[in-house]
Amino acid sequence: EPEVTQTPSHQVTQMGQEVILRCVPISNHLYFYWYRQILGQKVEFLVSFYNNEISEKSEIFDDQFSVERPDGSNFTLKIRSTKLEDSAMYFCASSALGTDSGYTFGSGTRLTVV
Amino acid sequence: QQQVKQSPQSLIVQKGGISIINCAYENTAFDYFPWYQQFPGKGPALLIAIRPDVSEKKEGRFTISFNKSAKQFSLHIMDSQPGDSATYFCAATLSGGSYIPTFGRGTSLIVHP
Incomplete structure:
Protein backbone atom coordinates (compact mmCIF):
# COMPACT_ATOMS: atom_id res chain seq x y z
CA GLU A 1 0.00 0.00 0.00
CA PRO A 2 1.40 3.42 -0.92
CA GLU A 3 2.74 5.44 1.99
CA VAL A 4 3.65 9.00 2.83
CA THR A 5 7.22 8.88 4.13
CA GLN A 6 8.61 11.42 6.57
CA THR A 7 12.18 11.95 7.71
CA PRO A 8 13.61 12.22 10.24
CA SER A 9 11.32 10.48 12.70
CA HIS A 10 12.72 12.55 15.55
CA GLN A 11 14.73 15.77 15.50
CA VAL A 12 16.18 17.70 18.40
CA THR A 13 17.30 21.26 17.75
CA GLN A 14 18.52 24.28 19.65
CA MET A 15 16.18 27.23 19.97
CA GLY A 16 16.83 29.72 17.19
CA GLN A 17 18.14 27.12 14.78
CA GLU A 18 16.61 26.31 11.41
CA VAL A 19 15.10 22.91 10.77
CA ILE A 20 13.87 21.24 7.62
CA LEU A 21 11.35 18.45 7.83
CA ARG A 22 11.10 16.21 4.80
CA CYS A 23 8.22 14.33 3.27
CA VAL A 24 7.83 12.09 0.25
CA PRO A 25 4.13 12.10 -0.70
CA ILE A 26 2.45 9.29 -2.57
CA SER A 27 3.73 9.47 -6.11
CA ASN A 28 0.54 10.25 -8.03
CA HIS A 29 -0.85 12.68 -5.44
CA LEU A 30 -1.14 16.34 -6.31
CA TYR A 35 -0.15 19.52 10.11
CA ARG A 36 1.20 19.68 13.61
CA GLN A 37 0.11 18.03 16.84
CA ILE A 38 1.36 19.38 20.14
CA LEU A 39 1.60 16.58 22.66
CA GLY A 40 -1.82 15.57 23.89
CA GLN A 41 -3.63 18.10 21.74
CA LYS A 42 -5.56 18.04 18.49
CA VAL A 43 -4.13 17.88 15.02
CA GLU A 44 -3.81 21.42 13.60
CA PHE A 45 -3.65 22.41 9.96
CA LEU A 46 -0.61 24.44 8.90
CA VAL A 47 -0.56 24.68 5.11
CA SER A 48 -1.74 23.12 1.87
CA PHE A 49 0.22 23.10 -1.38
CA TYR A 50 -0.90 22.50 -4.93
CA ASN A 51 0.61 23.19 -8.31
CA ASN A 52 3.84 24.44 -6.75
CA GLU A 53 2.24 27.07 -4.61
CA ILE A 54 0.54 27.48 -1.26
CA SER A 55 -3.23 27.14 -1.65
CA GLU A 56 -4.22 27.71 1.98
CA LYS A 57 -2.48 28.39 5.26
CA SER A 58 -3.54 28.79 8.83
CA GLU A 59 -2.67 31.59 11.22
CA ILE A 60 -0.10 29.27 12.77
CA PHE A 61 1.86 29.31 9.49
CA ASP A 62 3.59 32.64 9.98
CA ASP A 63 6.72 34.07 8.37
CA GLN A 64 9.05 31.66 10.14
CA PHE A 65 7.52 28.77 8.21
CA SER A 66 7.99 27.97 4.54
CA VAL A 67 7.27 25.01 2.30
CA GLU A 68 8.93 23.86 -0.86
CA ARG A 69 8.76 21.09 -3.40
CA PRO A 70 12.39 21.13 -4.50
CA ASP A 71 12.06 18.22 -6.90
CA GLY A 72 9.42 15.85 -8.19
CA SER A 73 9.24 13.76 -5.05
CA ASN A 74 10.07 15.73 -1.89
CA PHE A 75 7.91 18.20 0.01
CA THR A 76 9.64 20.11 2.80
CA LEU A 77 8.65 22.27 5.75
CA LYS A 78 11.27 24.74 6.94
CA ILE A 79 11.14 26.50 10.29
CA ARG A 80 13.63 29.36 10.16
CA SER A 81 14.23 30.18 13.80
CA THR A 82 12.75 27.55 16.06
CA LYS A 83 11.07 28.41 19.33
CA LEU A 84 10.33 26.18 22.29
CA GLU A 85 6.65 26.22 21.41
CA ASP A 86 7.41 24.72 18.00
CA SER A 87 8.03 21.42 19.76
CA ALA A 88 5.37 19.11 18.34
CA MET A 89 4.70 16.20 16.04
CA TYR A 90 4.61 17.37 12.43
CA PHE A 91 2.59 15.34 9.98
CA CYS A 92 2.74 15.51 6.23
CA ALA A 93 -0.30 14.38 4.23
CA SER A 94 -1.13 14.07 0.58
CA SER A 95 -4.21 13.44 -1.49
CA ALA A 96 -4.97 12.70 -5.10
CA LEU A 97 -7.74 15.14 -5.82
CA GLY A 98 -7.82 17.59 -2.93
CA THR A 99 -10.79 15.71 -1.58
CA ASP A 100 -11.29 12.97 0.95
CA SER A 101 -10.18 10.52 -1.72
CA GLY A 102 -6.93 8.95 -0.63
CA TYR A 103 -6.08 11.51 2.03
CA THR A 104 -3.05 9.87 3.65
CA PHE A 105 -0.90 10.97 6.56
CA GLY A 106 2.74 10.12 7.14
CA SER A 107 4.00 8.77 10.47
CA GLY A 108 5.25 12.18 11.52
CA THR A 109 8.42 13.88 12.69
CA ARG A 110 8.74 14.59 16.37
CA LEU A 111 10.47 17.96 16.72
CA THR A 112 11.94 18.84 20.08
CA VAL A 113 13.29 22.37 20.54
CA VAL A 114 15.59 22.77 23.52
CA GLN B 1 -17.38 28.81 13.89
CA GLN B 2 -14.75 26.32 12.80
CA GLN B 3 -14.56 24.33 16.01
CA VAL B 4 -15.29 20.68 16.41
CA LYS B 5 -15.84 19.65 20.02
CA GLN B 6 -15.09 16.06 20.95
CA SER B 7 -15.79 14.09 24.11
CA PRO B 8 -14.79 12.27 26.17
CA GLN B 9 -11.08 13.02 26.29
CA SER B 10 -10.38 9.47 27.39
CA LEU B 11 -12.39 6.27 27.51
CA ILE B 12 -11.78 2.89 29.08
CA VAL B 13 -13.87 -0.04 27.92
CA GLN B 14 -13.80 -3.75 28.61
CA LYS B 15 -13.28 -6.15 25.75
CA GLY B 16 -16.58 -6.85 24.07
CA GLY B 17 -18.15 -3.60 25.22
CA ILE B 18 -19.38 -0.65 23.18
CA SER B 19 -17.19 2.44 22.84
CA ILE B 20 -19.00 5.70 22.09
CA ILE B 21 -17.27 8.95 21.16
CA ASN B 22 -19.22 12.12 20.52
CA CYS B 23 -18.56 15.21 18.44
CA ALA B 24 -20.37 18.47 17.84
CA TYR B 25 -19.73 21.08 15.20
CA GLU B 26 -20.76 24.68 14.69
CA ASN B 27 -20.35 25.43 11.00
CA THR B 28 -23.50 24.28 9.22
CA ALA B 29 -21.63 24.41 5.91
CA PHE B 30 -19.58 21.34 6.82
CA ASP B 31 -20.69 18.45 4.65
CA TYR B 32 -18.19 15.67 5.27
CA PHE B 33 -17.43 14.10 8.63
CA PRO B 34 -14.53 11.64 8.81
CA TRP B 35 -13.18 9.77 11.80
CA TYR B 36 -9.47 9.10 12.07
CA GLN B 37 -7.71 6.44 14.12
CA GLN B 38 -4.19 7.08 15.36
CA PHE B 39 -1.91 4.51 16.91
CA PRO B 40 1.13 5.63 18.95
CA GLY B 41 3.97 6.75 16.72
CA LYS B 42 1.80 6.76 13.62
CA GLY B 43 -0.12 9.37 11.68
CA PRO B 44 -3.91 9.52 11.73
CA ALA B 45 -5.58 7.10 9.33
CA LEU B 46 -9.06 7.49 7.90
CA LEU B 47 -11.37 5.01 9.61
CA ILE B 48 -14.88 5.82 8.43
CA ALA B 49 -16.72 8.89 7.17
CA ILE B 50 -20.25 10.12 6.65
CA ARG B 51 -22.07 12.80 4.68
CA PRO B 52 -25.11 14.59 6.15
CA ASP B 53 -27.58 13.08 3.71
CA VAL B 54 -27.63 9.88 5.79
CA SER B 55 -28.17 9.40 9.52
CA GLU B 56 -26.01 6.35 9.95
CA LYS B 57 -23.14 4.55 8.30
CA LYS B 58 -21.83 1.17 9.33
CA GLU B 59 -18.59 -0.53 8.39
CA GLY B 60 -17.97 -3.73 10.28
CA ARG B 61 -17.87 -2.99 13.98
CA PHE B 62 -17.69 0.78 13.41
CA THR B 63 -20.82 2.92 13.07
CA ILE B 64 -21.24 6.66 12.67
CA SER B 65 -24.51 8.17 13.82
CA PHE B 66 -25.28 11.63 12.48
CA ASN B 67 -27.83 14.14 13.78
CA LYS B 68 -27.94 17.09 11.41
CA SER B 69 -30.44 19.16 13.38
CA ALA B 70 -28.37 18.86 16.56
CA LYS B 71 -25.08 19.28 14.64
CA GLN B 72 -23.72 16.20 16.35
CA PHE B 73 -22.20 12.94 15.24
CA SER B 74 -20.79 9.99 17.08
CA LEU B 75 -18.62 6.94 16.56
CA HIS B 76 -19.77 3.62 18.00
CA ILE B 77 -17.33 0.71 18.20
CA MET B 78 -19.21 -2.50 18.81
CA ASP B 79 -17.54 -5.54 20.42
CA SER B 80 -14.50 -3.40 21.28
CA GLN B 81 -11.16 -5.22 21.09
CA PRO B 82 -7.77 -4.47 22.67
CA GLY B 83 -6.49 -3.80 19.15
CA ASP B 84 -8.93 -0.89 18.94
CA SER B 85 -6.93 0.92 21.63
CA ALA B 86 -5.86 4.13 19.94
CA THR B 87 -6.64 7.82 19.77
CA TYR B 88 -9.72 8.68 17.72
CA PHE B 89 -10.25 12.05 16.09
CA CYS B 90 -13.46 13.28 14.60
CA ALA B 91 -13.22 15.90 11.90
CA ALA B 92 -15.42 18.05 9.72
CA THR B 93 -14.76 19.64 6.38
CA LEU B 94 -16.18 21.19 3.25
CA SER B 95 -15.90 18.57 0.55
CA GLY B 96 -16.28 21.11 -2.21
CA GLY B 97 -13.24 23.06 -1.09
CA SER B 98 -9.63 22.05 -0.71
CA TYR B 99 -10.54 19.42 1.90
CA ILE B 100 -8.81 20.62 5.02
CA PRO B 101 -10.39 18.82 7.96
CA THR B 102 -11.00 20.62 11.22
CA PHE B 103 -10.12 18.09 13.90
CA GLY B 104 -11.57 17.48 17.31
CA ARG B 105 -9.19 17.23 20.26
CA GLY B 106 -9.13 13.44 20.18
CA THR B 107 -10.26 10.62 22.44
CA SER B 108 -7.80 8.17 23.88
CA LEU B 109 -9.51 4.77 23.93
CA ILE B 110 -8.19 1.89 26.01
CA VAL B 111 -9.86 -1.49 25.67
CA HIS B 112 -8.98 -3.85 28.49
CA PRO B 113 -8.72 -7.55 27.69
Missing part, protein backbone atom coordinates in the same frame (compact mmCIF):
# COMPACT_ATOMS: atom_id res chain seq x y z
CA TYR A 31 -2.16 18.00 -3.03
CA PHE A 32 0.21 18.21 -0.09
CA TYR A 33 -0.33 19.31 3.48
CA TRP A 34 1.51 19.91 6.73
Whole structure:
Protein backbone atom coordinates (compact mmCIF):
# COMPACT_ATOMS: atom_id res chain seq x y z
CA GLU A 1 0.00 0.00 0.00
CA PRO A 2 1.40 3.42 -0.92
CA GLU A 3 2.74 5.44 1.99
CA VAL A 4 3.65 9.00 2.83
CA THR A 5 7.22 8.88 4.13
CA GLN A 6 8.61 11.42 6.57
CA THR A 7 12.18 11.95 7.71
CA PRO A 8 13.61 12.22 10.24
CA SER A 9 11.32 10.48 12.70
CA HIS A 10 12.72 12.55 15.55
CA GLN A 11 14.73 15.77 15.50
CA VAL A 12 16.18 17.70 18.40
CA THR A 13 17.30 21.26 17.75
CA GLN A 14 18.52 24.28 19.65
CA MET A 15 16.18 27.23 19.97
CA GLY A 16 16.83 29.72 17.19
CA GLN A 17 18.14 27.12 14.78
CA GLU A 18 16.61 26.31 11.41
CA VAL A 19 15.10 22.91 10.77
CA ILE A 20 13.87 21.24 7.62
CA LEU A 21 11.35 18.45 7.83
CA ARG A 22 11.10 16.21 4.80
CA CYS A 23 8.22 14.33 3.27
CA VAL A 24 7.83 12.09 0.25
CA PRO A 25 4.13 12.10 -0.70
CA ILE A 26 2.45 9.29 -2.57
CA SER A 27 3.73 9.47 -6.11
CA ASN A 28 0.54 10.25 -8.03
CA HIS A 29 -0.85 12.68 -5.44
CA LEU A 30 -1.14 16.34 -6.31
CA TYR A 31 -2.16 18.00 -3.03
CA PHE A 32 0.21 18.21 -0.09
CA TYR A 33 -0.33 19.31 3.48
CA TRP A 34 1.51 19.91 6.73
CA TYR A 35 -0.15 19.52 10.11
CA ARG A 36 1.20 19.68 13.61
CA GLN A 37 0.11 18.03 16.84
CA ILE A 38 1.36 19.38 20.14
CA LEU A 39 1.60 16.58 22.66
CA GLY A 40 -1.82 15.57 23.89
CA GLN A 41 -3.63 18.10 21.74
CA LYS A 42 -5.56 18.04 18.49
CA VAL A 43 -4.13 17.88 15.02
CA GLU A 44 -3.81 21.42 13.60
CA PHE A 45 -3.65 22.41 9.96
CA LEU A 46 -0.61 24.44 8.90
CA VAL A 47 -0.56 24.68 5.11
CA SER A 48 -1.74 23.12 1.87
CA PHE A 49 0.22 23.10 -1.38
CA TYR A 50 -0.90 22.50 -4.93
CA ASN A 51 0.61 23.19 -8.31
CA ASN A 52 3.84 24.44 -6.75
CA GLU A 53 2.24 27.07 -4.61
CA ILE A 54 0.54 27.48 -1.26
CA SER A 55 -3.23 27.14 -1.65
CA GLU A 56 -4.22 27.71 1.98
CA LYS A 57 -2.48 28.39 5.26
CA SER A 58 -3.54 28.79 8.83
CA GLU A 59 -2.67 31.59 11.22
CA ILE A 60 -0.10 29.27 12.77
CA PHE A 61 1.86 29.31 9.49
CA ASP A 62 3.59 32.64 9.98
CA ASP A 63 6.72 34.07 8.37
CA GLN A 64 9.05 31.66 10.14
CA PHE A 65 7.52 28.77 8.21
CA SER A 66 7.99 27.97 4.54
CA VAL A 67 7.27 25.01 2.30
CA GLU A 68 8.93 23.86 -0.86
CA ARG A 69 8.76 21.09 -3.40
CA PRO A 70 12.39 21.13 -4.50
CA ASP A 71 12.06 18.22 -6.90
CA GLY A 72 9.42 15.85 -8.19
CA SER A 73 9.24 13.76 -5.05
CA ASN A 74 10.07 15.73 -1.89
CA PHE A 75 7.91 18.20 0.01
CA THR A 76 9.64 20.11 2.80
CA LEU A 77 8.65 22.27 5.75
CA LYS A 78 11.27 24.74 6.94
CA ILE A 79 11.14 26.50 10.29
CA ARG A 80 13.63 29.36 10.16
CA SER A 81 14.23 30.18 13.80
CA THR A 82 12.75 27.55 16.06
CA LYS A 83 11.07 28.41 19.33
CA LEU A 84 10.33 26.18 22.29
CA GLU A 85 6.65 26.22 21.41
CA ASP A 86 7.41 24.72 18.00
CA SER A 87 8.03 21.42 19.76
CA ALA A 88 5.37 19.11 18.34
CA MET A 89 4.70 16.20 16.04
CA TYR A 90 4.61 17.37 12.43
CA PHE A 91 2.59 15.34 9.98
CA CYS A 92 2.74 15.51 6.23
CA ALA A 93 -0.30 14.38 4.23
CA SER A 94 -1.13 14.07 0.58
CA SER A 95 -4.21 13.44 -1.49
CA ALA A 96 -4.97 12.70 -5.10
CA LEU A 97 -7.74 15.14 -5.82
CA GLY A 98 -7.82 17.59 -2.93
CA THR A 99 -10.79 15.71 -1.58
CA ASP A 100 -11.29 12.97 0.95
CA SER A 101 -10.18 10.52 -1.72
CA GLY A 102 -6.93 8.95 -0.63
CA TYR A 103 -6.08 11.51 2.03
CA THR A 104 -3.05 9.87 3.65
CA PHE A 105 -0.90 10.97 6.56
CA GLY A 106 2.74 10.12 7.14
CA SER A 107 4.00 8.77 10.47
CA GLY A 108 5.25 12.18 11.52
CA THR A 109 8.42 13.88 12.69
CA ARG A 110 8.74 14.59 16.37
CA LEU A 111 10.47 17.96 16.72
CA THR A 112 11.94 18.84 20.08
CA VAL A 113 13.29 22.37 20.54
CA VAL A 114 15.59 22.77 23.52
CA GLN B 1 -17.38 28.81 13.89
CA GLN B 2 -14.75 26.32 12.80
CA GLN B 3 -14.56 24.33 16.01
CA VAL B 4 -15.29 20.68 16.41
CA LYS B 5 -15.84 19.65 20.02
CA GLN B 6 -15.09 16.06 20.95
CA SER B 7 -15.79 14.09 24.11
CA PRO B 8 -14.79 12.27 26.17
CA GLN B 9 -11.08 13.02 26.29
CA SER B 10 -10.38 9.47 27.39
CA LEU B 11 -12.39 6.27 27.51
CA ILE B 12 -11.78 2.89 29.08
CA VAL B 13 -13.87 -0.04 27.92
CA GLN B 14 -13.80 -3.75 28.61
CA LYS B 15 -13.28 -6.15 25.75
CA GLY B 16 -16.58 -6.85 24.07
CA GLY B 17 -18.15 -3.60 25.22
CA ILE B 18 -19.38 -0.65 23.18
CA SER B 19 -17.19 2.44 22.84
CA ILE B 20 -19.00 5.70 22.09
CA ILE B 21 -17.27 8.95 21.16
CA ASN B 22 -19.22 12.12 20.52
CA CYS B 23 -18.56 15.21 18.44
CA ALA B 24 -20.37 18.47 17.84
CA TYR B 25 -19.73 21.08 15.20
CA GLU B 26 -20.76 24.68 14.69
CA ASN B 27 -20.35 25.43 11.00
CA THR B 28 -23.50 24.28 9.22
CA ALA B 29 -21.63 24.41 5.91
CA PHE B 30 -19.58 21.34 6.82
CA ASP B 31 -20.69 18.45 4.65
CA TYR B 32 -18.19 15.67 5.27
CA PHE B 33 -17.43 14.10 8.63
CA PRO B 34 -14.53 11.64 8.81
CA TRP B 35 -13.18 9.77 11.80
CA TYR B 36 -9.47 9.10 12.07
CA GLN B 37 -7.71 6.44 14.12
CA GLN B 38 -4.19 7.08 15.36
CA PHE B 39 -1.91 4.51 16.91
CA PRO B 40 1.13 5.63 18.95
CA GLY B 41 3.97 6.75 16.72
CA LYS B 42 1.80 6.76 13.62
CA GLY B 43 -0.12 9.37 11.68
CA PRO B 44 -3.91 9.52 11.73
CA ALA B 45 -5.58 7.10 9.33
CA LEU B 46 -9.06 7.49 7.90
CA LEU B 47 -11.37 5.01 9.61
CA ILE B 48 -14.88 5.82 8.43
CA ALA B 49 -16.72 8.89 7.17
CA ILE B 50 -20.25 10.12 6.65
CA ARG B 51 -22.07 12.80 4.68
CA PRO B 52 -25.11 14.59 6.15
CA ASP B 53 -27.58 13.08 3.71
CA VAL B 54 -27.63 9.88 5.79
CA SER B 55 -28.17 9.40 9.52
CA GLU B 56 -26.01 6.35 9.95
CA LYS B 57 -23.14 4.55 8.30
CA LYS B 58 -21.83 1.17 9.33
CA GLU B 59 -18.59 -0.53 8.39
CA GLY B 60 -17.97 -3.73 10.28
CA ARG B 61 -17.87 -2.99 13.98
CA PHE B 62 -17.69 0.78 13.41
CA THR B 63 -20.82 2.92 13.07
CA ILE B 64 -21.24 6.66 12.67
CA SER B 65 -24.51 8.17 13.82
CA PHE B 66 -25.28 11.63 12.48
CA ASN B 67 -27.83 14.14 13.78
CA LYS B 68 -27.94 17.09 11.41
CA SER B 69 -30.44 19.16 13.38
CA ALA B 70 -28.37 18.86 16.56
CA LYS B 71 -25.08 19.28 14.64
CA GLN B 72 -23.72 16.20 16.35
CA PHE B 73 -22.20 12.94 15.24
CA SER B 74 -20.79 9.99 17.08
CA LEU B 75 -18.62 6.94 16.56
CA HIS B 76 -19.77 3.62 18.00
CA ILE B 77 -17.33 0.71 18.20
CA MET B 78 -19.21 -2.50 18.81
CA ASP B 79 -17.54 -5.54 20.42
CA SER B 80 -14.50 -3.40 21.28
CA GLN B 81 -11.16 -5.22 21.09
CA PRO B 82 -7.77 -4.47 22.67
CA GLY B 83 -6.49 -3.80 19.15
CA ASP B 84 -8.93 -0.89 18.94
CA SER B 85 -6.93 0.92 21.63
CA ALA B 86 -5.86 4.13 19.94
CA THR B 87 -6.64 7.82 19.77
CA TYR B 88 -9.72 8.68 17.72
CA PHE B 89 -10.25 12.05 16.09
CA CYS B 90 -13.46 13.28 14.60
CA ALA B 91 -13.22 15.90 11.90
CA ALA B 92 -15.42 18.05 9.72
CA THR B 93 -14.76 19.64 6.38
CA LEU B 94 -16.18 21.19 3.25
CA SER B 95 -15.90 18.57 0.55
CA GLY B 96 -16.28 21.11 -2.21
CA GLY B 97 -13.24 23.06 -1.09
CA SER B 98 -9.63 22.05 -0.71
CA TYR B 99 -10.54 19.42 1.90
CA ILE B 100 -8.81 20.62 5.02
CA PRO B 101 -10.39 18.82 7.96
CA THR B 102 -11.00 20.62 11.22
CA PHE B 103 -10.12 18.09 13.90
CA GLY B 104 -11.57 17.48 17.31
CA ARG B 105 -9.19 17.23 20.26
CA GLY B 106 -9.13 13.44 20.18
CA THR B 107 -10.26 10.62 22.44
CA SER B 108 -7.80 8.17 23.88
CA LEU B 109 -9.51 4.77 23.93
CA ILE B 110 -8.19 1.89 26.01
CA VAL B 111 -9.86 -1.49 25.67
CA HIS B 112 -8.98 -3.85 28.49
CA PRO B 113 -8.72 -7.55 27.69
